[in-house]
Amino acid sequence: METFLLPDGGRLWEEPGSRRHKVGDRWLPSPVIYEYPGDKKEPAYRLKFEVWEGVPVCTEIRLMAKQAERVHIRPKDVKLVANRLENSLHDWLAFLEYERIAPGKFVRRDIPSEEQIRATRRVIQTARGQTRRKMTDEHLRAVANAVSTATGPPVEAVSAVFGVSIRTAWRYIEKAREEGFIDE
Template identity: 45%
Template sequence: MRHRIHYPDGTVVELEEPQGHTIEPVGDVGVPSPVICRHLGDDGEPLVELVFEVWKGVPVCAEVKISAKRDSGTHVRAKDLKATAARLEDDIEEWISYLAHEPQPAPPGRRRWVRRSPAESASQRKAMRAVRTARKEVRRRMTDDHHQRVADTYRAATTARTEAVARAFAVSYRTAQRYIEKARQEGFINE
């Protein structure tokens, strides 16, 4: 099933629920998995295709594909990659919640889902909250290997150790502080 959404600014987004998709619970709503989201863009933007799936009750982006539009001479630029990354979290929330289903009474041991109308903003807000809550609960797993790499990076830096960890792991300064503290608690950094 395909859905095409047209925005007043000319933006067009196409959502596809491929053959064989399933409805997976996310909080108290059900969402299709996988979902293919295509930002068709205008002539100045490349085609962006995102594949969303539900893993253990959490909607995630499983694939990103950015393609040039040869006919219009639109190639992929660094700013297109940055723009796609910048709107990824919003896309997951918006498009997964757009396709959300609500639970309906069913025989014991079974679950029945019914698609609600996307125009029902209260239902979409409820689905967005469920998606946002599920995504907030997902964090990087801090394994012993992760702690060891943090400790090695921390020790290798002669100055600005926290900044070195932040750069090495592509995280914020605050997250790097958390990584260092956790590695210290686990005994990988002794000072």
């Protein structure tokens, strides 16, 4: 198992038995693990990534307190991991890219240059930007529940529950109204 030590101090590797998946014009392994050891002020964490229908997604997050250093998990640590995930996913995955040399045959690319990281970032952002949550009845019921139990502005509650922008939260609410899950 090849492990990459990244500039941020984290380690990145493919899980045993991972397979290559096409993402745009790139080939990425799935699943992949990123692990950050933490420091004197931050807990350690571990992230798992998979490629679903051509889109890299995070499928698992594990935060770990460091008792010996008296570092516990605080709400701001959860936000920090979320920000790093959003800002660094593309960079991390650039280290694991493969080049397809023949059907079913791949070779790992060299350590990526800044230009390669930027190119991978564009490909992944494009792939992730083309995905949308499906507006199933179950999803719309959850939107209606968030609206009905909101203690503040409903749109902010929906935004927080689903981790989406205010604009997307409004779209969810409107769709739930159209389908009769929220009364006018």
